[in-house]
Amino acid sequence: MAFYDLNVKIGHGIKLPSAASIYTAEACAVLAALEYIEYSNVEKWIIVTDSMSVLEALSNPCHNAKTNYIIFQIKEKYHKLCNMGRDIILFWTPSHVGVVGNEEADTLAKLITNTSDVVPVKKIKISYTDCSTLLKELMKKKWLDHWQESIQTKGKWYHQINHGIGKPWFTKGTYKNRKFYSYISRLRIGHGRFNEHLHRMNMITSPSCSFCNQANQSLHHIFFECSIFSLQRLILIEDLLQVYKEPEVIPRSLPDLLKNENCFVALYKFLVTTKEEI
Structure with missing residues (x-):
């Protein structure tokens, strides 16, 4: 996860737990940018992100148990900064279209991801949706392992047709x-x-x-x-x-x-x- 300040041409980033989804990482980047703004003397800001899903979640007034908790933290921080006199605009841009700040942030995020031995992992709570996805993947892997073992004695005909788990x-x-x-x-x-x-x-x-x-x-x-x-x-x-x-x-x-x-x-x-x- 990373963001980039075009004004001073400095990037900031952290490594998240492997269980965190891309959506969570994108939400964390927006939240980190707001936290950065809080300690800056500049009043007017534009946060450019290529995550349409995060912006849609922020613009949605209705939430439920599946809403990522970071969305609530972003809203809370945003309103706090607005009350402090900050003028902040959240702006969407398509990914990889030559936007300098966006490209720099993506490059920094990839660098952090590939240097796991150097960059410490930030401890964050894994959201319900991320945990659900992780559990599904673990269950799928366990089922496939069992499937590979069982075909030695039964189910060989079906295994010729289907080798994995997919949509029925x-x-x-x-x-x-x-x-x-x-x-x-x-x-x-x-x-x-x-x-x-x-x-x-x-x-x-x-x-x-x-x-x-x-x-x-x-x-x-x-x-x-x-x-x-x-x-x-x-x-x-x-x-x-x-x-x-x-x-x-x-x-x-x-x-x-x-x-x-x-x-x-x-x-x-x-x-x-x-x-x-x-």
């Missing part, structure tokens, strides 16, 4: 119907009403394909091998060409197809015209 696929795009989401979810986890899986669960006596009786009825067999579905497979290829454009780039495995959400409708269409349920 079903929150994207437009809603279709319940069956669509049910079928795609079952394909992604590799569990469903196909004979190979049902036999593994001891629910039926044979894993053989009930349509062609030529191989085990796995998901791969249904989509790529079963001779009964040759015509529907041609239609599937035509639908996939709308996504991949060239035949040679179409994936030859179901997990690879399931990595691309644009393939979901084509895969669903194939299921309802062949197996009918999964």
